[in-house]
Amino acid sequence: MSYHMRIWEGKRPSSAAHPDEVLLRMGDLADGRYLRGEDPDPPNPKIAEFIAALLRRWPDIEEEGSPWSSSGTGYADGPTLTVHIQWGREEEVSEFVAGLAMVYGLVCYDCQPGRGLRP
Incomplete structure (x- = not known):
């Protein structure tokens, strides 16, 4: 198990519920490619x-x-990235990941319960 964050290029969701919809669509696309035996983009x-x-x-x-x-x-898959961070390093590394995503104009979603969009 690891600490997961999703990063993607696109418009920042306007509500807390919207990231879940975006993530579900991304997951459905990736799962469909996987089930068809296709490599990620x-x-x-x-x-x-x-x-x-x-x-x-x-x-x-x-x-x-x-x-x-x-x-x-x-x-990584096209305009998305799921970052996997070792437990014990999550605070320092997730802060950097979120800040760097902001610098690059990317959306950052912390997948841990209760976290959500960052920063």
């Missing part, structure tokens, strides 16, 4: 830049000191 340029910035801050999972619980910080 490569990350779009902004998501790829965001991942590169995260990996400049902290090393990938294979290296000592990495806070990630999966390679490349998580699962």
Whole structure:
């Protein structure tokens, strides 16, 4: 288990309920591709830049000191990224992820119960 955050390129939802709808649509699309045996789409340029910035801050999972619980910080699919953070590092790393998402103009959703959109 790890601490999960979803990052995506698009309009920031206007209500607390709306992110759930957006996330469900994203999940349905990804699940459909998976069930058809299709690979995820490569990350779009902004998501790829965001991942590169995260990996400049902290090393990938294979290296000592990495806070990630999966390679490349998580699962990228087109305009979306699910970030997987090791428990015990979640406060420091999630703050950075949320702040960096804001700098890149990306939407950041903290998947833990009671958290929601960040910042």
